[in-house]
Amino acid sequence: MKNLTIIVDNKERDSRVLKHLEKKTVNLEYANLRSGSFLISDAVAVERMSSDEFAKLTAEKALFRQLLEFKKTYAEPLLLIEGKGLKGNKHASGGAIRGAISYIACLNRIPILFAADET
Numbered sequence: 767m768k769n770l771t772i773i774v775d776n777k778e779r780d781s782r783v784l785k786h787l788e789k790k791t792v793n794l795e796y797a798n799l800r801s802g803s804f805l806i807s808d809a810v811a812v813e814r815m816s817s818d819e820f821a822k823l824t825a826e827k828a829l830f831r832q833l834l835e836f837k838k839t840y841a842e843p844l845l846l847i848e849g850k851g852l853k854g855n856k857h858a859s860g861g862a863i864r865g866a867i868s869y870i871a872c873l874n875r876i877p878i879l880f881a882a883d884e885t
Contacts, residue, residue: 817850
C-alpha cells in the first residue's frame, strides 16, 4: 500500500499537528500553498485555524473572502477549527459565530470539523 503524501503549507512548519503526522506512515512535503494549510490530494485540502482566529476573522469580515478563495481553489475543501474558545469569544458574538458556521457549512457546503486543540 502506498503511503499518503500530505503537502503542508510552509506557515504550518511549527504546528504540533505535524509532530503527530510524522509518527504515522505519512509523507510530508512542504510548499507555499495558494490557499489552505494541508493539501491531501489534488481536490481535498484542509484550512486549519484556531477558534480565536476564526472569531477574529469573522468579526473583521475577512473569513468569508478567505474561505471563498479556498473553495475556488479546491474541489473538496474542509475547515478545521481548533480550540474551545468560540463561546464567549472577545472578537465576535455567539450569534455572529453561529451565523458564520451556518453560512460556511450550509450555504457554501464547506464541511467543518472541530478539535479541542492542535493534538
